[in-house]
Amino acid sequence: MNPSHPTWIEIDLSAVAHNCARIGQDTSTPLMAIVKGDAYGHGAVEVGRAAVAGGASWLGVARCCEARALREAGIQAPILVLGMVTPEEVDEAISQRLTLTLHDPETLALFSARARAAHRTLGVHLKVETGLGRVGVFPEEVPAFARKATAGGSLVLDGMYSHLAVADEDHPLNELQAKRFRTVVQAMETEGMRPRWVHLANSAAAYWLPETRYDLVRVGNVVLGMRISIDRPLPEAYRPVLSWKARLGSCRVLPEGWGVGYGQTYVTERDELIGVIPVGYGDGLRRIPGNQVLIGGERCPVVGRSCLDQSMVRLPRPFPVGEEVVVVGSQGGEAIWFHDLAALYKTTQVDISTHLHSRVPHIYKHG
Numbered sequence: 001m002n003p004s005h006p007t008w009i010e011i012d013l014s015a016v017a018h019n020c021a022r023i024g025q026d027t028s029t030p031l032m033a034i035v036k037g038d039a040y041g042h043g044a045v046e047v048g049r050a051a052v053a054g055g056a057s058w059l060g061v062a063r064c065c066e067a068r069a070l071r072e073a074g075i076q077a078p079i080l081v082l083g084m085v086t087p088e089e090v091d092e093a094i095s096q097r098l099t100l101t102l103h104d105p106e107t108l109a110l111f112s113a114r115a116r117a118a119h120r121t122l123g124v125h126l127k128v129e130t131g132l133g134r135v136g137v138f139p140e141e142v143p144a145f146a147r148k149a150t151a152g153g154s155l156v157l158d159g160m161y162s163h164l165a166v167a168d169e170d171h172p173l174n175e176l177q178a179k180r181f182r183t184v185v186q187a188m189e190t191e192g193m194r195p196r197w198v199h200l201a202n203s204a205a206a207y208w209l210p211e212t213r214y215d216l217v218r219v220g221n222v223v224l225g226m227r228i229s230i231d232r233p234l235p236e237a238y239r240p241v242l243s244w245k246a247r248l249g250s251c252r253v254l255p256e257g258w259g260v261g262y263g264q265t266y267v268t269e270r271d272e273l274i275g276v277i278p279v280g281y282g283d284g285l286r287r288i289p290g291n292q293v294l295i296g297g298e299r300c301p302v303v304g305r306s307c308l309d310q311s312m313v314r315l316p317r318p319f320p321v322g323e324e325v326v327v328v329g330s331q332g333g334e335a336i337w338f339h340d341l342a343a344l345y346k347t348t349q350v351d352i353s354t355h356l357h358s359r360v361p362h363i364y365k366h367g
């Protein structure tokens with residue numbers, strides 16, 4: 001228990017390093033740990049550092065500002081920026097030795113102009129459109145595009161990748177995307193232009209579609225010990241990384257027929273022990289019915305509407321103020337993980353973890 005906060009998040013960095021090493025063993029492929037979105041709300045710098053310590057060869061982020069934070073923290077590993085960049089950011093990317101995603105004639109013109117102006121080279125990974133319908137060069141256009149990209153000498157074609165749209169489902173598009181990508185890789189090999197790093201797999205594909213592994217697997221969820229899909233458990237060997245805890249703020253009996261909270265959506269059926277926890281929708285607990293927390297190793301329902309900063313819970317027995325409350329994590333024999341919340345909220349685990357509010361202090365533990 002941490003004595004100084006009403007609610008806090010614990011991040012187990014030894015679990016991050018452990019999971020990365022495990023991914024290496026299970027996929028026999030170098031790892032790009034994806035730490036975009038502040039490592040899905042877990043803390044990009046700390047998770048990134050632990051991932052590199054656990055054997056990750058690359059880090060992947062969505063934006064240049066995310067990469068900057070990693071460089072400023074002294075992380076030297078290669079970093080791929082997966083998303084879009086502004087012209088100003090290209091200059092920064094060059095000076096910070098970031099690798100950018102080249103995905104159309106506009107990025108080609110911009111990247112090579114900025115690299116030439118800086119008298120430097122810029123490493124790029126070429127994105128191929130195989131079916132996600134977001135960005136990327138169409139497969140049949142890739143060899144000609146790649147030749148044009150490298151002709152000026154300022155861009156170094158260090159990688160080539162694509163992204164799967166439905167890797168976490170058994171869906172025919174997986175095979176189609178994999179086939180389109182394989183055809184491009186073969187064409188590039190034939191032309192003597194195959195880049196060093198060819199990659200296609202995210203978490204789901206890294207495990208379920210081994211032919212998509214190539215030279216690098218891009219893994220976010222599993223690095224954090226989150227399930228690949230919410231209804232399939234991870235192998236036992238992986239460890240959860242994040243726990244969200246709080247201290248019970250109040251415990252008292254409300255008489256029968258007493259309304260609880262804004263809107264009075266809950267009314268006690270008898271004399272009930274109602275606790276108050278310092279956790280609300282302003283922290284990342286969704287304001288919808290069905291939430292539970294763990295107290296004394298038991299699941300306790302949140303009753304009434306959550307407030308911004310607090311929620312009320314029905315307790316099976318009295319607990320002292322200060323008793324440990326687990327919002328995400330395990331306690332005794334019980335556990336509530338992001339996949340449980342994802343099922344309740346009908347969304348993804350990452351949607352929930354990235355919406356944990358930064359006012360909840362993150363406490364990093366090293367084992």
Ligand SMILES: *Cc1c(COP(=O)(O)O)cnc(C)c1O
Binds near residue numbers: 082219
């Ligand atoms: C976010 C992202 C990933 C990681 O996906 P997970 O399912 O978390 O493993 C991989 N590749 C790209 C291009 C991404 O944007």
